[in-house]
Amino acid sequence: MIQINIDFQKCKACEYCVSICPKHVLALGEAVNAKGYHSAEVRFAEACVGCAMCAIMCPEAAIEILKSKDKLSERSEQ
Amino acid sequence: MEGCEAIAEAAVRVGCRFFAGYPITPQTEVPEYMSRRMPEVGGVFLQGESEIAAINMVYGAAATGTYAMTSSSSIGIALKTECISYLAAAHIPAVILNFQRGGPGIGNITASQSDYWQCVKGPGSGGHRCMVFSPSTLQECVDIMGTAFERSQRDRNPVIILLDGCIGNIREAVELPDMRPAPDIDASDWCLSGCEGRSPRQLLPYFRPDPKTCAEQACAMYERWQKEDVLVFEEALADAEVVLTSYGTAGRIVNSCARRLRDTGLRVGIIRPLTLNPFPAASFSGLDPAAVKLVIDVEMTKPAQMAEDVRLALNGRIPVKSLEIPSGVLPTDEDIYEGISAILQGEGIHGI
Amino acid sequence: MEFEYIYKKPSALTSKANSYCPGCMHSTANKLIAEVLEELDMVGKTIAVFPVGCAVLSADYFLTDMTIAAHGRAPSVACDIKRCRPDKLVFAYQGDGDLSSIGMCETIHTANRGENIAVIFINNAIFGMTGGQMAPTTLVGQASTTGGKSRNPDDVGYPVKMCELINQFKAPKYIARFAMDSVPHIRDAKKGIRKAFELQLNGGGYSFVELISNCSTNWKTTPLQSLEFIREKMIPYYPLGEFRVPEEM
Numbered sequence: 001m002i003q004i005n006i007d008f009q010k011c012k013a014c015e016y017c018v019s020i021c022p023k024h025v026l027a028l029g030e031a032v033n034a035k036g037y038h039s040a041e042v043r044f045a046e047a048c049v050g051c052a053m054c055a056i057m058c059p060e061a062a063i064e065i066l067k068s069k070d071k072l073s074e075r076s077e078q
Numbered sequence: 079m080e081g082c083e084a085i086a087e088a089a090v091r092v093g094c095r096f097f098a099g100y101p102i103t104p105q106t107e108v109p110e111y112m113s114r115r116m117p118e119v120g121g122v123f124l125q126g127e128s129e130i131a132a133i134n135m136v137y138g139a140a141a142t143g144t145y146a147m148t149s150s151s152s153i154g155i156a157l158k159t160e161c162i163s164y165l166a167a168a169h170i171p172a173v174i175l176n177f178q179r180g181g182p183g184i185g186n187i188t189a190s191q192s193d194y195w196q197c198v199k200g201p202g203s204g205g206h207r208c209m210v211f212s213p214s215t216l217q218e219c220v221d222i223m224g225t226a227f228e229r230s231q232r233d234r235n236p237v238i239i240l241l242d243g244c245i246g247n248i249r250e251a252v253e254l255p256d257m258r259p260a261p262d263i264d265a266s267d268w269c270l271s272g273c274e275g276r277s278p279r280q281l282l283p284y285f286r287p288d289p290k291t292c293a294e295q296a297c298a299m300y301e302r303w304q305k306e307d308v309l310v311f312e313e314a315l316a317d318a319e320v321v322l323t324s325y326g327t328a329g330r331i332v333n334s335c336a337r338r339l340r341d342t343g344l345r346v347g348i349i350r351p352l353t354l355n356p357f358p359a360a361s362f363s364g365l366d367p368a369a370v371k372l373v374i375d376v377e378m379t380k381p382a383q384m385a386e387d388v389r390l391a392l393n394g395r396i397p398v399k400s401l402e403i404p405s406g407v408l409p410t411d412e413d414i415y416e417g418i419s420a421i422l423q424g425e426g427i428h429g430i
Numbered sequence: 431m432e433f434e435y436i437y438k439k440p441s442a443l444t445s446k447a448n449s450y451c452p453g454c455m456h457s458t459a460n461k462l463i464a465e466v467l468e469e470l471d472m473v474g475k476t477i478a479v480f481p482v483g484c485a486v487l488s489a490d491y492f493l494t495d496m497t498i499a500a501h502g503r504a505p506s507v508a509c510d511i512k513r514c515r516p517d518k519l520v521f522a523y524q525g526d527g528d529l530s531s532i533g534m535c536e537t538i539h540t541a542n543r544g545e546n547i548a549v550i551f552i553n554n555a556i557f558g559m560t561g562g563q564m565a566p567t568t569l570v571g572q573a574s575t576t577g578g579k580s581r582n583p584d585d586v587g588y589p590v591k592m593c594e595l596i597n598q599f600k601a602p603k604y605i606a607r608f609a610m611d612s613v614p615h616i617r618d619a620k621k622g623i624r625k626a627f628e629l630q631l632n633g634g635g636y637s638f639v640e641l642i643s644n645c646s647t648n649w650k651t652t653p654l655q656s657l658e659f660i661r662e663k664m665i666p667y668y669p670l671g672e673f674r675v676p677e678e679m
Contacts, residue, residue, distance in 0.1 A: 001431070002436075003433055009447055010447045012447075012451075012452035012453070013452055014654075015453075015652075015653060015654055016453060016653065016654070019654055020613065035447065037452065050436050052436045052437040055436075055437035056613050056616055056617070057458075057612075057613060057616065059450070059454060059455060059456075059457030059458040059461065060447065060448065060457055060461075061439040061440065061461045061464075063437065064435065064437055064439055065435070065437040066433035066434060066435050067433065067434060067436050068433055069433065070431055070432065095514075096510065096513075096514060122510070122513045122514060124509075124510065124513070126506065127535060127536070127539035128535060130503065130506075130535075130536075131503070131506045131535070131536050132506075134500065134506035134507050134536070135506050135507070135509065135510040136510070137497075137499065137503075137507050137510075138479070138497075138499075138508060138509065138510035138511040138514070139511070139513065141497050141507070141511060142477075142514040142515045143514075144514045160500055161500055161503065164499070164500045168497060170497075263514070270477045270495040270496070270497060270511065270515070271477075271495065271515060271518070272476060272494075272495055272515075272518050273473070273474050273493070273494060275474065278492075278493050278495050278496070279495050279496075280489065280495070280496050281497040281498075282489065282497070282498050283498055284498075
């Protein structure tokens, strides 16, 4: 199981993550953060394969990716 | 010893362990000496590719807590003022020697005093000030070196020693300070050393925490200097009817002129600032207008520059006349004696 | 359920949002440097030197000892921090106006002396903070507020290629140019920064890492369009790759 944490306040909506994600997991959200940006949000978490390309592209280091250590549950999720 | 070498050796002995410089007459002997001496004491010498690079090398070295110095002449100092301003803003100490030459522009290499305004009033953009020392003799130069480094470190502010080619190239007997152990840079509580085990340190050349606090702290420091750090040579002021004032090389010549004038029966006092900033204003404001008829300011530059501070200190209570030897012309004892005599004659002042 | 990180924010950066524009690759470069410092366990043993220009904004986010140098002078400051504290990792972080215009002299001579520091060069082909003026690196045909709608080489010459220039000197040990427009390029860039830092820690000498970056604000593009500009205009003129690598690497 993959967990995607996006720092709502740090995101500046550059869309690098949205454009790079091969599984179209991410999109810009409706909500606006303190700096006035439509922060990226997770739309289809279940599609995420944990490639972390979004986090690598994110200039702000606003995305952190975690995966479950439990191999069984990971397999069953997939 | 030769002036430049004695001054450089004194700096080493009081703890200077970094020197960066650039060849410019009349101070090139300082980097030459340091290039040999620094490796002997475990220090670092580097010839900068420019005056600007050299002072920025000092900025980096001094930021690590190392006692660092650079040296140049007039136009070279003009280039360095960019970084002197940064040193003041980032609170990084450094000692800067200015062997003044005739100016403006490339001028000539004759001993001159045309950088008073540059060093005392505006050593860079931004309205900061540096403590400025103005020794006359080689002994004063080497004696002042320890104080210069100590105050620079204490205030975390750049210090300028205002010299000229005459002092730099003179040969006279001098007693050097004892060799002190190199300062322990790890004992410093502000320098950059890597933040392992503590919070990160930032030496930033802009308003921290805010412009108001920065300005107030700087002003408090300048006021402290004025109260505690003035150095001045005074002679025979108690019964003086005429007071001669000058600094540096002009001060040496004025000393001997004063003796000749006293032989004519004139009661001549001397005020010779050893710090130009803080300026020894109290020495002047303490003069009795009932006794002192005239203050004569002798400077190797025209128009006179220090004269402005003399007038401010006297606040119109005693007349001031300046003997102005144009920058780029090295005066003889006779030139100055005759110049002073002419001023006295013009004012109707004479000995018995 | 227990989780482990696939990607974690580097601890060498503060957690507050930085002041860079959306999509600005200064942020990417900061992140990569911070990741490498953490991987090498050097955060507490690093002294960073930041410059003047947009690159100075990075100073607010690194949790290392640091100072800021006057415009263009960062290499002179950095090299003598290193000479006085040889056991510390020292890097200068500079933009193209700073490094290749006002600081060209310091850049070249520090490289030529082979000072044991790393210089990280952010090349976005324009003056960023001052608002889009022509830099030495501005491309032929590129618009700027001081070079008109199109840089004219007959008038102001051609864009300076810093890696190629520094590659003329004998002393530098590692010279490389990377981009940050894609995941593979970002991975390469990080490896390059790591090589530069490791080289320094092994007493190796001068390294110069150029990172092709963007400025969507002054290029007048969206962040995503700026990626295209990098691929179509910047990389063809500024070829990526390692120009010089020490034998032991």
